Amino acid sequence: MSSKFFAVIVGAGPGTGRATALRFAKAYPVVLLARRPESYQDTVAEINKAGGKAIGISTDATDQKSVDSAFETIKKELPGHKLAAAVFNAAAGFARKSFLELTVEDLNTSLTGNAQGFFIFAQKTLPLLLESVPDSPHPPTLLITGATASVRGSALFSTMAAGKFALRALGQSLAREFGPRGVHVAHAIIDGVIDIPRTSAYVVNNGAEDGKINADSIAESYWNLHTQHRSGFTQEIDLRPYVEKF
Amino acid sequence: MSSKFFAVIVGAGPGTGRATALRFAKAYPVVLLARRPESYQDTVAEINKAGGKAIGISTDATDQKSVDSAFETIKKELPGHKLAAAVFNAAAGFARKSFLELTVEDLNTSLTGNAQGFFIFAQKTLPLLLESVPDSPHPPTLLITGATASVRGSALFSTMAAGKFALRALGQSLAREFGPRGVHVAHAIIDGVIDIPRTSAYVVNNGAEDGKINADSIAESYWNLHTQHRSGFTQEIDLRPYVEKF
Amino acid sequence: MSSKFFAVIVGAGPGTGRATALRFAKAYPVVLLARRPESYQDTVAEINKAGGKAIGISTDATDQKSVDSAFETIKKELPGHKLAAAVFNAAAGFARKSFLELTVEDLNTSLTGNAQGFFIFAQKTLPLLLESVPDSPHPPTLLITGATASVRGSALFSTMAAGKFALRALGQSLAREFGPRGVHVAHAIIDGVIDIPRTSAYVVNNGAEDGKINADSIAESYWNLHTQHRSGFTQEIDLRPYVEKF
Amino acid sequence: MSSKFFAVIVGAGPGTGRATALRFAKAYPVVLLARRPESYQDTVAEINKAGGKAIGISTDATDQKSVDSAFETIKKELPGHKLAAAVFNAAAGFARKSFLELTVEDLNTSLTGNAQGFFIFAQKTLPLLLESVPDSPHPPTLLITGATASVRGSALFSTMAAGKFALRALGQSLAREFGPRGVHVAHAIIDGVIDIPRTSAYVVNNGAEDGKINADSIAESYWNLHTQHRSGFTQEIDLRPYVEKF
Numbered sequence: 001m002s003s004k005f006f007a008v009i010v011g012a013g014p015g016t017g018r019a020t021a022l023r024f025a026k027a028y029p030v031v032l033l034a035r036r037p038e039s040y041q042d043t044v045a046e047i048n049k050a051g052g053k054a055i056g057i058s059t060d061a062t063d064q065k066s067v068d069s070a071f072e073t074i075k076k077e078l079p080g081h082k083l084a085a086a087v088f089n090a091a092a093g094f095a096r097k098s099f100l101e102l103t104v105e106d107l108n109t110s111l112t113g114n115a116q117g118f119f120i121f122a123q124k125t126l127p128l129l130l131e132s133v134p135d136s137p138h139p140p141t142l143l144i145t146g147a148t149a150s151v152r153g154s155a156l157f158s159t160m161a162a163g164k165f166a167l168r169a170l171g172q173s174l175a176r177e178f179g180p181r182g183v184h185v186a187h188a189i190i191d192g193v194i195d196i197p198r199t200s201a202y203v204v205n206n207g208a209e210d211g212k213i214n215a216d217s218i219a220e221s222y223w224n225l226h227t228q229h230r231s232g233f234t235q236e237i238d239l240r241p242y243v244e245k246f
Numbered sequence: 247m248s249s250k251f252f253a254v255i256v257g258a259g260p261g262t263g264r265a266t267a268l269r270f271a272k273a274y275p276v277v278l279l280a281r282r283p284e285s286y287q288d289t290v291a292e293i294n295k296a297g298g299k300a301i302g303i304s305t306d307a308t309d310q311k312s313v314d315s316a317f318e319t320i321k322k323e324l325p326g327h328k329l330a331a332a333v334f335n336a337a338a339g340f341a342r343k344s345f346l347e348l349t350v351e352d353l354n355t356s357l358t359g360n361a362q363g364f365f366i367f368a369q370k371t372l373p374l375l376l377e378s379v380p381d382s383p384h385p386p387t388l389l390i391t392g393a394t395a396s397v398r399g400s401a402l403f404s405t406m407a408a409g410k411f412a413l414r415a416l417g418q419s420l421a422r423e424f425g426p427r428g429v430h431v432a433h434a435i436i437d438g439v440i441d442i443p444r445t446s447a448y449v450v451n452n453g454a455e456d457g458k459i460n461a462d463s464i465a466e467s468y469w470n471l472h473t474q475h476r477s478g479f480t481q482e483i484d485l486r487p488y489v490e491k492f
Numbered sequence: 493m494s495s496k497f498f499a500v501i502v503g504a505g506p507g508t509g510r511a512t513a514l515r516f517a518k519a520y521p522v523v524l525l526a527r528r529p530e531s532y533q534d535t536v537a538e539i540n541k542a543g544g545k546a547i548g549i550s551t552d553a554t555d556q557k558s559v560d561s562a563f564e565t566i567k568k569e570l571p572g573h574k575l576a577a578a579v580f581n582a583a584a585g586f587a588r589k590s591f592l593e594l595t596v597e598d599l600n601t602s603l604t605g606n607a608q609g610f611f612i613f614a615q616k617t618l619p620l621l622l623e624s625v626p627d628s629p630h631p632p633t634l635l636i637t638g639a640t641a642s643v644r645g646s647a648l649f650s651t652m653a654a655g656k657f658a659l660r661a662l663g664q665s666l667a668r669e670f671g672p673r674g675v676h677v678a679h680a681i682i683d684g685v686i687d688i689p690r691t692s693a694y695v696v697n698n699g700a701e702d703g704k705i706n707a708d709s710i711a712e713s714y715w716n717l718h719t720q721h722r723s724g725f726t727q728e729i730d731l732r733p734y735v736e737k738f
Numbered sequence: 739m740s741s742k743f744f745a746v747i748v749g750a751g752p753g754t755g756r757a758t759a760l761r762f763a764k765a766y767p768v769v770l771l772a773r774r775p776e777s778y779q780d781t782v783a784e785i786n787k788a789g790g791k792a793i794g795i796s797t798d799a800t801d802q803k804s805v806d807s808a809f810e811t812i813k814k815e816l817p818g819h820k821l822a823a824a825v826f827n828a829a830a831g832f833a834r835k836s837f838l839e840l841t842v843e844d845l846n847t848s849l850t851g852n853a854q855g856f857f858i859f860a861q862k863t864l865p866l867l868l869e870s871v872p873d874s875p876h877p878p879t880l881l882i883t884g885a886t887a888s889v890r891g892s893a894l895f896s897t898m899a900a901g902k903f904a905l906r907a908l909g910q911s912l913a914r915e916f917g918p919r920g921v922h923v924a925h926a927i928i929d930g931v932i933d934i935p936r937t938s939a940y941v942v943n944n945g946a947e948d949g950k951i952n953a954d955s956i957a958e959s960y961w962n963l964h965t966q967h968r969s970g971f972t973q974e975i976d977l978r979p980y981v982e983k984f
Contacts, residue, residue, distance in 0.1 A: 064350065099423055100369060104310065107365050111357045115408050119353050123346060139980070153418025161415035162361050169407035172399025177345055179980045195969070210969040217970035224962040230980040231933070231948040232955035237975050242877070242917045242968040385734070425734045441723070456723040463724035470716040476734040477687070477702040478709035483729050488631070488671045488722040556842065591915055592861060596802065599857050603849045607900050611845050615838060645910025653907035654853050661899035664891025669837055 005136060006031060006081045008074070010061045010121055011089035013039035015196040016145055019215035020087050021054065022047065023223050027137075028084055029053035031074055033067075035060055061090045061117040067124055082132045085226050086125035088167075089145040090117045094160045102159055110163030118144065118167050122174060126183065133182035139233070141184040141226040144171045148191045175235045184233050186225045190218065191240035205243040213241055251382060252277060252327045254320070256307045256367055257335035259285035261442040262391055265461035266333050267300065268293065269469050273383075274330055275299035277320055279313075281306055307336045307363040313370055329374035330382050331472050334413075335391040336363045340406045348405055356409030364390065364413050368420060372429065379428035385479070387430040387472040390417045394437045421481045430479050432471045436464065437486035451489040459487055497628060498523060498573045500566070502553045502613055503581035505531035507688040508637055511707035512579050513546065514539065515715050519629075520576055521545035523566055525559075527552055553582045553609040559616055574624045577718050578617035580659075581637040582609045586652045594651055602655030610636065610659050614666060618675065625674035631725070633676040633718040636663045640683045667727045676725050678717045682710065683732035697735040705733055743874060744769060744819045746812065748799045748859055749827035751777035753934040754883055757953035758825050759792065760785065761961050765875075766822055767791035769812050771805075773798055799828045799855040805862055820870040823964050824863035826905075827883040828855045832898045840897055848901030856882065856905050860912060864921065871920035877971070879922040879964040882909045886929045913973045922971050924963045928956065929978035943981040951979055 007024040011017045012032035017039075021030045025047045032040035032054060040056035047054035055077050060066040074081075092113020095106045122142060129140035148154075150168045153161035168187055175185035193204045195212035205211030221239055228234060240246060253270040257263045258278035263285075267276045271293045278286035278300060286302035293300035301323050306312040320327075338359020341352045368388060375386035394400075396414045399407035414433055421431035439450045441458035451457030467485055474480060486492060499516040503509045504524035509531075513522045517539045524532035524546060532548035539546035547569050552558040566573075584605020587598045614634060621632035640646075642660045645653035660679055667677035685696045687704035697703030713731055720726060732738060745762040749755045750770035755777075759768045763785045770778035770792060778794035785792035793815050798804040812819075830851020833844045860880060867878035886892075888906045891899035906925055913923035931942045933950035943949030959977055966972060978984060 099420060100372060102365075102369075104362060104365060107362060111361060111412065115357060115412070116350060116353060119348075119350060119408075123348075126346060149415075153415040153420075153422070155419060155422035158416050158419035158423075161419050162365075162412040165411035165415035166357065166361070166408040169395075169399040169411035170404050173401060173404035173407050174345060174399075176399070176401035176984070177404075179982075182980060184980070192969075210967070212969065214967055214969040217967035221962070221966065221970060221972065224959070228959065228977075229948070229952055229955035231930075231950065231952040232959060232977040233980050234959065234975045234977055235984075237972045239966075239970040239972055242920060242922070242971050244917075246914070246973075422738070425736075428734060430734070438723075456721070458723065460721055460723040463721035467716070467720065467724060467726065470713070474713065474731075475702070475706055475709035477684075477704065477706040478713060478731040479734050480713065480729045480731055481738075483726045485720075485724040485726055488674060488676070488725050490671075492668070492727075591912060592864060594857075594861075596854060596857060599854060603853060603904065607849060607904070608842060608845060611840075611842060611900075615840075618838060641907075645907040645912075645914070647911060647914035650908050650911035650915075653911050654857075654904040657903035657907035658849065658853070658900040661887075661891040661903035662896050665893060665896035665899050666837060666891075668891070668893035669896075 004081055005084035005132065006078050007085040007087070008033065008083065008125065009087040009089060010059065011091055011145070012043065012056070014198070015194045015215045016190070016218050017089045018043045019219035020089065020222050023216070023219035024085060025052040025054055029055070029078055029081065032056045033059040033061065033070055061121060062112045064120055067120050071124055082136070083125060083128035083140065084132060084136050084138065085141045085143065086121065086129065087143045087222065088118050088121050092163055096156050098156060099158050107159045107162060110159040111166060114163030115166035115170060118170055122170065126174070126178060129183045130181060138227045139182060139184045139230045141186065142174065143222050143225060144187045146187050146189045148189065150187070150189050172235070179233060182230065184225070184228065184230070186234055187236045188218070188221065189236065189238040191238055191246060192244045194218070205241060208243045211241050211243050213239065250327055251330035251378065252324050253331040253333070254279065254329065254371065255333040255335060256305065257337055257391070258289065258302070260444070261440045261461045262436070262464050263335045264289045265465035266335065266468050269462070269465035270331060271298040271300055275301070275324055275327065278302045279305040279307065279316055307367060308358045310366055313366050317370055328378045328382070329371060329386065330378055330384065331387045331389065332367065332371035332375065333389045333468065334364050334367050338409055342402050344402060345404050353405045353408060356405040357412060360409030361412035361416060364416055368416065372420070372424060375429045376427060384473045385428060385430045385476045387432065388420065389468050389471060390433045392433050392435045394435065396433070396435050418481070425479060428476065430471070430474065430476070432480055433482045434464070434467065435482065435484040437484055437492060438490045440464070451487060454489045457487050457489050459485065496573055497576035497624065498570050499577040499579070500525065500575065500617065501579040501581060502551065503583055503637070504535065504548070506690070507686045507707045508682070508710050509581045510535045511711035512581065512714050515708070515711035516577060517544040517546055521547070521570055521573065524548045525551040525553065525562055553613060554604045556612055559612050563616055574628065575617060575620035575632065576624060576628050576630065577633045577635065578613065578621065579635045579714065580610050580613050584655055588648050590648065591650050599651045599654060602651040603658060606655030607658035607662060610662055614662065618666070618670060621675045622673060630719045631674060631676045631722045633678065634666065635714050635717060636679045638679050638681045640681065642679070642681050664727070671725060674722065676717070676720065676722070678726055679728045680710070680713065681728065681730040683730055683738055684736045686710070697733060700735045703733050703735050705731065742819055743822035743870065744816050745823040745825070746771065746821065746863065747825040747827060748797065749829055749883070750781065750794070752936070753932045753953045754928070754956050755827045756781045757957035758827065758960050761954070761957035762823060763790040763792055767793070767816055767819065770794045771797040771799065771808055799859060800850045802858055805858050809862055820874065821863060821866035821878065822870060822874050822876065823879045823881065824859065824867065825881045825960065826856050826859050830901055834894050836894065837896050845897045845900060848897040849904060852901030853904035853908060856908055860908065864912070864916060867921045868919060876965045877920060877922045877968045879924065880912065881960050881963060882925045884925050884927045886927065888925070888927050910973070917971060920968065922963070922966065922968070924972055925974045926956070926959065927974065927976040929976055929984060930982045932956070943979060946981045949979050949981050951977065
């Protein structure tokens, strides 16, 4: 696999971010962006120790300057590298509350974390992905992590749904604008609880084995999306445990 | 029809807002909210001249204080009145551009105008609608004007779709939370060009007669949603000219 | 209202069929088609007694000859009348079973009752509706009764979903083909239990008042669809009790 | 890879069927079912020549007895083998016509070829797939080939849409019933023209390179679905050329 391409993941904490970094690191140097070093440093160390190449950069994905600065750092750290895959996996805080108890700030946390964060990331990465079209080992790819709330506005999830619906809308528009130019934009609806330390105490699907989503299985599906031939791009997939109600 | 109930419409300019005001004024005093008096004053005059009752209040729907102030005014102008119907019809500015030419401000104009504006309006009106459940002539109703971009992220419409998807998400969540409490929350997908002075020069659907949507027909459908029995609420309708491609 | 137009309803048993007949009989002579006279005769008598005009014809909606014969009878009984509205409300038998316990006959009962029945009815009525375009009091309308299973294939509902999905598909195709020619084709997703004698013992939505759909409220929504202006046709609505989970 | 499992593909002609057979033959003996030997014999020969194992059986997928007979043959030809993957790729004839020119036979060709054919195939394969759950190398999988018409009833595609919608409905119901029992049921929306000899003269997407779908890319996506971990099943994917309008 060419050493001249790299992948970047924003929202590189435990779970999907970490697993995606590990998966893509088999093929590319990977850059992990997260607000706090604690989120990415173990993963970075693990990849580098295993003979791969990983860089972590503390970045606020909702802040234009912070993202600009991260990409300046990338240019220095990975000189001459072109972008093969960009993964937007940033999480926004979420208040599960009755609508009348929410504040405009709760709404804006979701809109900013999902829509604005992705907007900034997409504007930064799409020009780089377009440059990679002629010689990328696989069609340059922009992947978006969505959720159940991307397609369903449930009671008590209003602000989360607002942000996730907006994120999905952006992904659709970009797929239609940049697909014909050779960039693959895909959106994944993660419909279930991911099996990470933070969720270890959650009992879901009656405690069934594999009733939470294994983050590695998400990462494998992301890799499969990235490696699709341009004559058969997927725009949207759902991913859920076999026992999940839907 | 009881004189103790009123309807409020935000985004009361020519087109859907004006037509809805005229339609609901047959049954209720109506309050028209819009940023500028030019948007509502003719409609207010027309309703009052015809023997109905209408009030116009200059309001910035995206600003909490401005909306608070409007509802203070309503309380004084329509003492003892309860809210039967609230219609969110505010338009956000829209930039039809390639994604890479857009700015974060373009995105936020759409998110603020659609999602934040509706959020503030819904938080203001839902408590009033809940109070009306026991004796409103029809189930108290919160109506939302959506667009093609509410369900489809087209190329060059990314920011508009982000705002409209978010607005639809909020509507779904509120329907699921407040429906069981007796408030009818419905979302209308207006899929076509509305026939108003501003669009008079647009040639759509090959210039077919009635190829643009008559705003009065939207208003009639809104009235029909408002008067649905609670055992048969519609959450979402589409409205488009008979000749529209879809 | 012109006396020269009529409406026809297939599946005219208690519930939606009867209520729609009563509602449309306020404006038009109505023809009720059902397999057995017991399904329609009380409704026919009630309409005629109240000063309206109704005819009942025993018809097997899945059988071309039976439907042909019914329309021959209509021509004799209502000479010179043109068709303003056709409502497809036929029910197919339904087996709620594990997939492996179903037979091909169960599947075909659903496909025939839903898709084939509608196909025959639409081929019979669309030419008549097209003739009415120039002078019908409202745009000639073909209405289709769907269900939750029209948009969701639930476990244990496989054959019902197959039939209802197919019916919805036909409705969409016809809306796109005949809308531009002036005929309004609309599909209603009835998402709940209808309040009829047969369901009186069902406890749904925790026994909430109005927790089952009042058939009159469906009929009113059907009438509202029929009277929409051609510049603002609805292709699909959902109808459900305010307390229904969705 | 275990030699004790096999895959079966119905609709094994050129295009998706052939490509899927070749792809799955890298891991399993494959059985190709098609109406006529011409459809599968070259593929069978190619696989066997290359050191894989393939069997072709002339089968009418819409006929219970023919399918029963095919599975009897499989039992003899692959003694002791368990089923790892079943792919429903049968095509039904299709008449692109105005609705009023279609016959009930056109409708039933589509319903039978899509819904009834899949129903029979699913009833035959699901018990076998359930038996494989404990030790299949990957979760036993039932894959369904859909089309644009699976989610959109276009004008002039009414009968095709009826069949494809029905097929999708069955797939959803089976995913919800058999997913929790460990069988992965997935539906693929093939949204574009497949690049096969029969379509070689079609000019699509302005003749763009890779503007038709490479069947191998579909097969690769099918393989990726088959190998998903049970904690992250996809129920539905879309596949289309990068230049396809959607």
